[in-house]
Amino acid sequence: MNAPVNASPITTAPLLEATGLVRRFGGVTAVGGIDLSVFEGELVSVIGPNGAGKTTAFNLISGLDKPDAGAIRFAGANIAGRSPEGIAAAGIARTFQHGRVFANLSIADNVLIGAHGRLRAVRPDWPIIGPLAELALALVRPASVRAEEATLRDEVSEILSLFGDRLLPRIDQPAHSLSYANRRRVEIARALAARPRLLLLDEPTAGMNPTETAEMLEIIASLKARGQTILLIEHKLDMVMRLSDRVIVLDDGRKIAEGKPQAVRTDPAVIEAYLGHGNIGAAAPAGNAATAAPTLPVTA
Amino acid sequence: MTSWFDHTINGLIIGNIYGLLAVGLALIFGVSRLINFAHGSVYVVGAYVGWVAVSVLHTPFPVTLALVVILAALLGIAIERFGIRPLAGAPRIAPLLATIGLSFVLDQTVQILFSPDPRSVPMQLPNWRLEIGGGSIGMLDLLIGGIGITAAGALFAFLKLTKWGWAVRATALDRDAARVVGVDVDQVNRIVFAIAAALGGVGGVLVGMYYNVITPTMGFEATLKGIVAEVVGGVGNVPGAIVGSLLLGIIESYGVALLGTSYRNLFAFLLLIAILVLRPNGLFASRHQLPPEPMTGTFIAPSKPIGLPVPLLAALAAFAIALPLLIDNGYLIQTLTNAWLYALLGLSLTLVAGTSGQVSLGHAALLAIGGYTSALLAADYGFPVWLTIIAGGLMAAGLGTLLVSPAFRLRGHYVSIATLGIGEIVALVILNWESVTHGPIGVAGIPPLEFFGRPLYDTNAIYWVAFAIMLALALLQVRLLSSHLGRTMRAVRDDDVAARSFGISLNRYKGLAFAFGGFVAGISGAFTAHMYSFINHETFNTHISVLALTIAILGGMGNVGGAILGAVALIGLPEVFRIAAEYRILLYGIALLLLVRFRPQGLLGTV
Ligand SMILES: Nc1ncnc2c1ncn2[C@@H]1O[C@H](COP(=O)(O)OP(=O)(O)O)[C@@H](O)[C@H]1O
Ligand SMILES: [Mg+2]
Numbered sequence: 001m002n003a004p005v006n007a008s009p010i011t012t013a014p015l016l017e018a019t020g021l022v023r024r025f026g027g028v029t030a031v032g033g034i035d036l037s038v039f040e041g042e043l044v045s046v047i048g049p050n051g052a053g054k055t056t057a058f059n060l061i062s063g064l065d066k067p068d069a070g071a072i073r074f075a076g077a078n079i080a081g082r083s084p085e086g087i088a089a090a091g092i093a094r095t096f097q098h099g100r101v102f103a104n105l106s107i108a109d110n111v112l113i114g115a116h117g118r119l120r121a122v123r124p125d126w127p128i129i130g131p132l133a134e135l136a137l138a139l140v141r142p143a144s145v146r147a148e149e150a151t152l153r154d155e156v157s158e159i160l161s162l163f164g165d166r167l168l169p170r171i172d173q174p175a176h177s178l179s180y181a182n183r184r185r186v187e188i189a190r191a192l193a194a195r196p197r198l199l200l201l202d203e204p205t206a207g208m209n210p211t212e213t214a215e216m217l218e219i220i221a222s223l224k225a226r227g228q229t230i231l232l233i234e235h236k237l238d239m240v241m242r243l244s245d246r247v248i249v250l251d252d253g254r255k256i257a258e259g260k261p262q263a264v265r266t267d268p269a270v271i272e273a274y275l276g277h278g279n280i281g282a283a284a285p286a287g288n289a290a291t292a293a294p295t296l297p298v299t300a
Numbered sequence: 301m302t303s304w305f306d307h308t309i310n311g312l313i314i315g316n317i318y319g320l321l322a323v324g325l326a327l328i329f330g331v332s333r334l335i336n337f338a339h340g341s342v343y344v345v346g347a348y349v350g351w352v353a354v355s356v357l358h359t360p361f362p363v364t365l366a367l368v369v370i371l372a373a374l375l376g377i378a379i380e381r382f383g384i385r386p387l388a389g390a391p392r393i394a395p396l397l398a399t400i401g402l403s404f405v406l407d408q409t410v411q412i413l414f415s416p417d418p419r420s421v422p423m424q425l426p427n428w429r430l431e432i433g434g435g436s437i438g439m440l441d442l443l444i445g446g447i448g449i450t451a452a453g454a455l456f457a458f459l460k461l462t463k464w465g466w467a468v469r470a471t472a473l474d475r476d477a478a479r480v481v482g483v484d485v486d487q488v489n490r491i492v493f494a495i496a497a498a499l500g501g502v503g504g505v506l507v508g509m510y511y512n513v514i515t516p517t518m519g520f521e522a523t524l525k526g527i528v529a530e531v532v533g534g535v536g537n538v539p540g541a542i543v544g545s546l547l548l549g550i551i552e553s554y555g556v557a558l559l560g561t562s563y564r565n566l567f568a569f570l571l572l573i574a575i576l577v578l579r580p581n582g583l584f585a586s587r588h589q590l591p592p593e594p595m596t597g598t599f600i601a602p603s604k605p606i607g608l609p610v611p612l613l614a615a616l617a618a619f620a621i622a623l624p625l626l627i628d629n630g631y632l633i634q635t636l637t638n639a640w641l642y643a644l645l646g647l648s649l650t651l652v653a654g655t656s657g658q659v660s661l662g663h664a665a666l667l668a669i670g671g672y673t674s675a676l677l678a679a680d681y682g683f684p685v686w687l688t689i690i691a692g693g694l695m696a697a698g699l700g701t702l703l704v705s706p707a708f709r710l711r712g713h714y715v716s717i718a719t720l721g722i723g724e725i726v727a728l729v730i731l732n733w734e735s736v737t738h739g740p741i742g743v744a745g746i747p748p749l750e751f752f753g754r755p756l757y758d759t760n761a762i763y764w765v766a767f768a769i770m771l772a773l774a775l776l777q778v779r780l781l782s783s784h785l786g787r788t789m790r791a792v793r794d795d796d797v798a799a800r801s802f803g804i805s806l807n808r809y810k811g812l813a814f815a816f817g818g819f820v821a822g823i824s825g826a827f828t829a830h831m832y833s834f835i836n837h838e839t840f841n842t843h844i845s846v847l848a849l850t851i852a853i854l855g856g857m858g859n860v861g862g863a864i865l866g867a868v869a870l871i872g873l874p875e876v877f878r879i880a881a882e883y884r885i886l887l888y889g890i891a892l893l894l895l896v897r898f899r900p901q902g903l904l905g906t907v
Contacts, residue, residue: 062801088803102794104906109787117803122784131808135816138783139776149784194802 013076015040015229016061016092016198021070023056030056032253033070038198043220043230045240045261048250049273054233055097057250058200061231062094063087075197089117093196095187097203097233103176107167110175110186111156114193121148152193159189162219181208188219199223202233217242241265249273305435307557308550313441313510315549316448320503321526322533322541323455324496329536330472331485331492333392335713337399338379339500340523341406346372346501347514348410351421368505369498375406376497380489386897393659396713397853398896400661400846403519404889411516411882418515421508444506451499452542459538464491472536500526520842521565524724527717528572534582544583562740566728572721577706580714605859605905613861620767624760635875637763637831639868640770644824645844646851646863647770647777648817653849654857654906655781656813657793660704661716662723663821664844668730670696670822671829671840672737675746678830685750689826696822701814708810711796723845731837742836749830766827770864773820778860780816781907789813790858790907843885850892856902865903 014037023031031053038044046054059065061072063084072080079087093114102110121144122137124130137145160167163185170178175186184204191199204220205213217239224230224243234240240247240261247264249257251273257264264270321339328336346368353364383402387395429436459465464487470478471488479485503522508514529548533540548568555567575582624633645667653659674692677683683691703726707718730737737743749756749765756762780786791799792809800806829835851870855862870891874884895902 064797064801084797084800085803085805088801094801096798100795100798102791102798104794105787105790109790112784112787113791113799113802113804116784116788119784131812132815135780135785135812138785139779141779141783190802 012040014038016072016074016231018057018061018072019070021057021060021072022068023053023060023065024068029253031060031067034250034253034255036248036255038229038231040197040229041227042245043224043232043243045232045234045244045247046250047234047237047240047247048256051252052250053253054250055202058094058202058231058233061087062092062200088194091197092200093191093194093198094200095184095191095202095204097206099180099183099187101175101178101183101186101190104174106172106174107160107178107186107189108153108156108171111159111189111193112152114190115152115155115195117194118152119148121145156189156193159192162192162222163189164215181212184208185216192223197229199228199230201230203235204232205234205236205239213239237265303435304557305432307553309435309437309441311550311553312546313444313549314553315529315546316444317503317507317510318525318529318548319448319542319545320451320499320506321522322529322545323452323538324499325526325530326533326536326538326541327468327492327496329530330538331468331475331488332384332395333536334384334395334399335527335535335717336379336496337396337523338383338402338406339399339496339526340519340521341403341410342372342375342379342497342500342519343504343507343522344407344410344514344516344519345375346504347421347508347518348414348504348516349501350505350508351414351419351514354422355419364505365502368501372501372504373494373498375501376493376495377490379497380493383893384493385486385489390896390900392712393716394896394900396716397849398893400849401889401892401896403523404843404846404885405893407516407519408882408886408889412886414516416516416882418513420512421505421514423509423512440509444510447502447506451502455495455499455538458495464488468492524565524720525568528568528721531572531717532575532583534584537582537584540582540584562728562732565724566732569721569725569728573706573718573725576710576714576718576721580710603856603901603905605856605907606903608861608904617771621764624763630759632876633759633763635872636868637759637766638875639871640763640766641824641828641831642848642851642871643770643864643867644773644820644827645848646855646867647774647860648821648824649848650852650855650858650860650863651777651780651789651820652813652817654852654859655786655793656789656810657796658707658719658810658813659716659849661720661842661845661849662726663719663848664840664842665703665723665726666696666700666818666821667825667828667844668726668837668840669699669818670825671835672730672743672825673822674826675743675829675835676736678747679743679745684753685747685830686752689823689830692826692829693819693822696825697815697818700818700822701811704814705807705811708807720842720845723842727837727841737837740837742834742839743829744834746829746833746835748833749827762831769823769827773823774860774864777816777820781858781860785809785812843888846892847888850888850895852902853895853900854891854902856904856906858907859902859904862902862904869903 016038018034018036021031021034034053034057036057046057048054056065060067063079063082063086066081070080071078074090074092077090079090102113105113123134126133157168160171166182167185167189175183178186184207188201188204205216208216213236220230220232220243232243244261247259247261248255249264249270256269256273257267321343325336325339328334349368349371350364353359353367359367379402383398384395387398423440426439429438459469467478467483467488468491470481470483471485475485525548529545530541532547533542533544548571551571552564552567556564623636645663648666649660649663670692673695674688677688677691678685703722704719707715707722710718731740733739749762751761751765756765788804788809792804792806796806825840847870851866852863854869855864855866870888874887879887
């Protein structure tokens with residue numbers, strides 16, 4: 001039922017495969033049995049009206065919340081119910097819809113936190129005495145530790161340069177001093193620093209103006225071009241249409257459509273869901289949607 | 301021999317009094333999401349109003365009760381208006397800290413007005429007892445039970461039947477929504493504080509009559525018991541608070557019957573920790589849910605820390621070293637030595653509460669662990685002092701981390717409550733574990749400090765050693781903060797959910813913060829023990845924990861230089877101005893209040 005419609009390496013197993021995910025909050029079924037898969041190198045978008053359960057699905061995949069039912073396999077292993085730390089270590093990094101930068105940390109430190117899981121020299125994974133060794137190494141700071149830190153700092157500049165001069169000139173400023181859009185960028189940079197096998201982006205352009213949105217589209221396109229696997233939640237449909245290999249549409253906790261962007265766009269169930277809710281996100285105001293009958297409106 | 305019947309009655313009566321406190325705490329938490337540490341102080345004020353009424357004005361009992369209710373309610377309104385409401389937009393932990401400051405101010409004011417001596421509240425009731433089976437019930441028991449039931453009934457009637465009761469419930473359910481539908485939430489807060497304070501004040505008079513003794517310092521313990529009862533019932537749950545109170549009263553009463561009076565509080569705090577670890581939402585909570593928004597407990601006001609230039613710092617250090625040679629004032633040097641030892645405590649807490657966001661209210665326990673370890677090893681087992689001081693630091697690091705580790709999974713206010721409880725448990729274990737700690741007698745004849753085998757008696761020499769240790773550990777902490785650990789701990793503080801999403805194990809980094817901080821505090825406690833030559837279970841009390849927090853906030857949370865500056869200011873200045881001890885605690889309370897209100901980022905800024 002959820003055979004990949006448009007995945008080049010059909011022969012291999014998906015990198016991420018969630019089946020029958022369920023999460024209820026009291027009487028509300030936020031996610032009601034969703035199947036979802038992402039193949040290596042793919043960019044899959046999840047769209048749907050507000051409250052459809054997209055963020056909840058992300059929380060389940062990233063381990064911040066535990067599913068009431070269902071399985072999540074990532075790179076062959078079952079990760080459902082694992083701790084967020086464990087899932088991060090397995091190679092999933094995410095951004096948050098409402099932005100969760102570390103407000104009092106500089107941009108550089110925020111991004112370095114993204115690379116926390118990659119620290120090796122200063123975090124030997126010895127049993128039991130590991131934490132104490134980490135403390136000692138942090139205080140003594142032998143050459144290997146200094147070299148690792150320096151390499152990561154170079155990498156931070158490299159990642160930040162992806163955003164032009166939006167972030168680099170402010171690299172030592174605390175995140176709370178940044179504009180909303182810049183905080184969103186810091187989140188993406190932080191996630192990239194983890195070098196994740198799968199990147200989860202929850203509405204990366206929320207609150208951005210058209211210029212900034214276009215910039216973000218280019219950045220995500222460039223990530224995709226270099227082979228980054230991405231699962232994207234996005235309201236701005238033109239962006240979804242241009243970036244996605246595959247689109248999954250959620251409504252009311254259920255998957256109502258899945259397929260290539262063009263196919264999804266003309267799917268009657270999808271149009272019904274969007275028009276029915278009259279609520280489609282910033283890119284397509286309700287008035288606009290009401291006049292566009294056959295396909296979902298996309299501003300090019 | 302008292303019977304089990306008597307113990308049960310006693311437990312219910314005490315539980316009733318806890319209930320008068322816990323219900324108020326639960327109401328206040330319900331509408332303002334605040335754990336009110338000043339609640340026990342209202343109870344003290346109630347007790348003293350009762351004492352004045354009975355002993356000075358000779359009022360009959362109903363008039364006494366009415367006076368207490370009115371004055372306590374007014375005090376509650378004043379606390380809400382001047383202590384809490386100005387902090388509406390501040391970090392969640394700010395009003396909690398303000399109530400701690402208020403409790404210091406109120407308790408000390410009572411102490412200054414009425415002297416610290418215990419007073420007895422004459423009983424205004426005929427002293428007959430009803431014999432039942434193997435036990436008896438007294439008139440006072442019935443009265444307290446009656447007042448408890450009447451108060452609970454009146455409260456429920458108010459909440460369910462009146463317009464303002466509805467407004468209180470609406471506000472507790474969702475403050476913003478209540479505001480939207482036109483509820484005057486400020487008025488709701490005022491009403492709730494008035495009711496809570498009135499109930500607390502009544503509790504104070506009744507306990508005064510029940511035990512026939514009141515002291516100005518009894519408020520703190522009352523707050524703690526109220527909080528324990530509230531946590532047992534589920535924070536903010538009014539009926540839960542009543543059940544929790546009765547349960548606590550009975551558990552304590554049976555515990556005392558089995559093991560003795562000095563175990564009473566141990567039972568209370570073990571119950572607290574067990575509930576926090578096993579059922580943090582109380583006995584009656586439904587399944588745990590992910591909180592929709594982060595409930596961070598940090599007290600970090602975004603600010604730009606003031607960076608002092610290195611040459612200036614070096615000059616200050618040189619001055620501090622040269623000071624004993626420049627002036628001949630042993631008293632001042634001793635005072636500053638004390639300040640360096642408090643600076644160590646401040647460094648420890650600023651790392652734990654400031655850098656890592658775990659606002660510990662039991663930090664004095666780390667001093668106690670370090671102090672006792674070193675004192676006992678040196679005095680009873682004859683180890684060399686330099687070695688036992690290091691052992692004290694290591695023990696505080698290891699044992700301290702182990703003891704707080706159950707609290708690592710908690711957030712926000714719960715961390716503060718848990719650390720407070722753990723701190724009290726440490727003090728009570730020291731008091732009761734006589735075979736090792738010498739119990740209430742304390743440890744006397746602790747060998748003096750030594751320097752390469754030579755005993756140190758010279759004031760200046762002790763000063764230099766204390767300064768050198770303080771400086772070395774401060775520099776080590778600076779190094780820690782500049783490493784990946786510094787940013788990792790601060791990330792845990794700023795947003796633990798986001799931190800976990802990037803592979804940061806909270807246990808590991810909170811643990812490392814407590815381990816490093818525990819070592820620093822343990823060294824301070826050990827040094828102090830050898831300097832005083834005598835310690836007991838009260839040497840490192842809760843006042844010191846709060847003072848440590850005030851030091852850390854004054855300097856700027858997480859700020860190493862700030863902790864040292866804060867210690868010099870709060871320890872040195874009162875000493876220089878020769879402020880008497882009871883005014884000093886008043887001063888600390890006022891300092892905490894003013895800081896939280898007007899300069900939350902401290903003198904040098906949060907880091
Ligand atoms: N922590 C929570 N507690 C209760 N209900 C929640 C919680 N998180 C999400 N929900 C509910 O689940 C539904 C899906 O929400 P969400 O996943 O955030 O939607 P989306 O991201 O698609 O806009 C909504 O009805 C929302 O109110
Ligand atoms: Mg969402």
